[in-house]
Amino acid sequence: MESPLLKAVFYILTFGSIAIMFWQFIGPMRFWMKGRKLTYRPKYIKGILTYVVAQRKVMGSRPKEGAPLHLLIFYGFLALLIATTLLAMATYAPLLGIKNWHQGNYYLAYEAIFDALGLLFVAGVLWALQRRYRFAKESIPPMPDPVTGKLNHSKNPITTEWKDYAALYLLLILGVSGYVLEAARISSNPQPWDHFSFVGYGISKLLPGLTPQGYVLIWWQHMVWVWLFFATLPQMRLKHIVVATLTAAGTQESPMGQLPPVAAAEIESGEPLGAAVASDYSRWHLMSLDACMSCGRCTEVCPAYNVGKILNPKQVVQDTHRALRTGEPVAGIVSEEALWACTTCNACVEACPVLIRHVDVIVDARRNLVSEGALTGTATVPLKQIAGTGSAWGQAVNEREEWMTGLNIQLARENAKFEYLFWVGCAGATDPAAVRTTKAFAKLLQKGGVSFACLGAEESCTGDPARRIGDEATFQNQAGINVEAFKKYGVKKVVTACPHCLNTLKNEYSQLGLQLEVVHHTQLLANLVEQGKLKSALPARGKVTYHDPCYLARVNNISDAPRALVGDKTDLDSGAPLFLRELTTEANHNQNLAEPVNKGKKTLCCGAGGGRMWMEEEPNQRPGNRRAEELIATGADTVAVSCPFCRIMLDASLKQISDKEINLVDMAEILQDANS
Ligand code: SF4
Ligand code: SF4
Incomplete structure (x- = not known):
């Protein structure tokens, strides 16, 4: 191109078209800058x-x-x-x-x-x-x-x-x-x-x-x-x-199961918390809304949407985007009903290719509703029970140790020397089925020679249900109580049979300055099996199916350990591309379990998370029913779980949708049978 005129035309059109492109991003950028400043330094290159x-x-x-x-x-x-x-x-x-x-x-x-x-x-x-x-x-x-x-x-x-x-x-x-x-x-x-x-x-x-x-x-x-x-x-x-x-470039890289922090000073100020309007979200969260491609992957996997509820995560993203432009209240545009329908299962977050964190958006809007006194109905029950007894189940403090009767369990307050603190959880100490898991696991720990102790009456709810319902004050109060107890006994390692407790202790107490090594009971048991200290259970092929809990498999990437307890080797937790992982897992490794269609990180929610366990549910809109259908379709007559919340929800759903006699047990009980 020798002509100066043509050269000039070329440069004008090239730089002009690039300028037009950036000019169209300036409007959205102005809206992003209305959000809260970031409280972290992004690792842009990483x-x-x-x-x-x-x-x-x-x-x-x-x-x-x-x-x-x-x-x-x-x-x-x-x-x-x-x-x-x-x-x-x-x-x-x-x-x-x-x-x-x-x-x-x-x-x-x-x-x-x-x-x-x-x-x-x-x-x-x-x-x-x-x-x-x-x-x-x-x-x-x-x-x-x-x-x-x-x-x-x-x-x-x-x-x-x-x-x-x-x-x-x-x-x-x-x-x-x-x-x-x-x-x-x-x-x-x-x-x-x-x-x-x-x-x-x-x-x-x-x-x-x-x-x-x-x-x-x-x-x-x-x-x-x-x-x-x-x-x-x-x-x-x-x-x-x-x-x-x-x-x-601007992402925080926080764990999937960690909600954005709220400063203690904000809670003490008595001002409304969370996101009333879209500009109450962080600048990063507002920018991420603009990355949405309307692909609908989040909606495809939403358990609430898939049972006919009003919640549609793609719509939540687009409505919040609209709320930013109009200044209208988030809860008004998204609708309170949609906000309360979320189980915080993170299926949408996992599916979204552009890193949008729907659960942060939803819980921050809930925080505002709770701090404005808009929470009513049965959702308030666990909050009152936690405040009154330290147990989401409302169990009296002096009953927390009842399950230990006759088991010779060490208590931290008795100057016990221990490697692991066995965190029992509210359900594990109260719900009759979950207590069976607790006892089975404690016996296996003893048989496997693991040094452990419990907090007993000094254990108080982690605050997980309160946090996900949106009651940040109650969460921080509970976390404060437990952090004190951990520090008092010098706790470094924790094992728990509850994935919700695991997530909160592992991923959220760090926001209060406590770093713990937290493992799920199936991980510790799988180690004991690998070391030859316990025998693995080998059920008849296809007779047992396994339900992956969201807060274990998707949120904390633990799917292989529970399967190892029944002799199945999978690579669901590997970092390999999902489409390749699925091919290898389907093809070779599973020997004993009858796997449902959705497993590992792609598991379907039972419907209990996010405080939904305590909220009213139309019988035909239970996410657990859909999951129960899938589990029954495997042809297995035993459904194994590894979460007390899932167990309660699936028990109700299995009974509602089928007359078939289904045995619902925790993986620890299956292993206990093989080792007794
Ligand atoms: S977290 Fe689960 S229930 Fe909530 S919007 Fe996402 S997919 Fe739906
Ligand atoms: S998956 Fe992500 S990009 Fe796709 S519609 Fe949902 S929010 Fe938008």
Whole structure:
């Protein structure tokens, strides 16, 4: 391009289209800045490397087809971006007195490698287009029915917009026109080494004897598509390329099971807590809302939505986004009914490819409702019971040690020397079925020679139900009591049979300055089995199925240990991409358990979390019923659990939906049977 006028046109349009793109992001940025300042220093580079470069969320996402497809497009796009940047740098290097290095062997390798990588990009876009047409009515393929495993097309209410096709066609045109441009250069100015650009070289055979003017025309048409891409990107789902990158860079990397902290001073001030309006959320949370691509993955997996409740996590994100623009109260736009319907199961958070933390958004809105006195009905029962007795179940303090009768359990207050503190939990000390787990586990610890003690009457509710209902004051009060007890007895290691207690002790007490090593009882038992101190249980093949609790499998990545107790080896907890993990797990490892459709991190919620255990539920809207259907569909006659909350909910659901005699037991009881 020799003409100064054409050069000027090129630079004006290139920088102009980029400026138009950034200008369209300024409006949203102004809204993000209305949020609370961050209380942490983001690790920008780590966030980008983990979530953008390594695509960690995409690797673990469903559906299976979506992950490889996105990886092709992403890495293909990245390769083209790097190729263009290298070319531009080499072209402008002489202005700085550096020789243009785009020649010799480097040039040949550059042409061959980036020609090949560009094919990945085109293939990925073609695959995505084909998938869009195949599922024309849905934004993504529908999830399988939990019982039959068949795709349920009526479940996904999201339709594909014309802009979604336009975005994919634009990407396709960019990829293909890049090759055509290369072919035009080869045709108009052939060189002996052109075959290294093997794709462009092949296409050049279709453009024999192109004139230099023809090449220039093709060059300009390619640039038109590039400018169009920059200028329209913020108007399409493709905007996530920018916003999701910023979201990844600014993420805190806090555990999935950790809610945002509330300063003690805020509670003491007596002012309303949480998010009344959207600007009460942090700037990062507000920015993440803009990364939403309306893909609907969060809604697909929501147990509340899937039993016909008003809660729709995608809608929560979009309504909160709207609340930010209008200034209306969050609870007004999202609706209180939707906010209270959430079980905080984190299925939506796990499914979201752009790191949105729906549970933070929902619980922060609940905090405001609770501090404004809007909580009524049975949800207030556990809060009153915790405040009155220190037990969410309302058990009197002097009854906390009743389960120990005849078991010779050491108590920390009796100057016991111990390695593990066995945290029993409110349910484990009260609910008759959960007490069976507690006793079985204590006997196994004794048989396995583990040094342990309990707090007994000094144990008080962790505060988990209060925190997830939104009563932060009660949570912090409970945490304060327990942290004191841990410090008094120098507790470093904790084992518990309750995944909710595990999550709070492990992930949330650190916000109050206490670091503990917390393990689930199935993990400690699996270790004892591995060391040969206990025998594993080997049930008849297919007779036992296992329900993964959300707060164990999804939130704390513990799925292999419970399975190891019955001799099954899985790699559900490995960091391998989900679509590969599923293939290997399905194919080889399971010997004894009859696995349900949804397992591991993809487990279906029983409906108890987030304080839902104590809230009124329409019998036909119990998430536990859907899970019970899936468990029954395995054909097993024993359902094994590893959470007292799940056990209570599934007991009710199994009885409601089936006349079949189903044995509901904790994994510890199965192991106890094998070792007695
Ligand atoms: S946490 Fe669970 S119940 Fe709540 S919105 Fe997300 S998927 Fe639905
Ligand atoms: S919140 Fe996440 S999972 Fe849900 S629609 Fe938006 S991008 Fe998709």
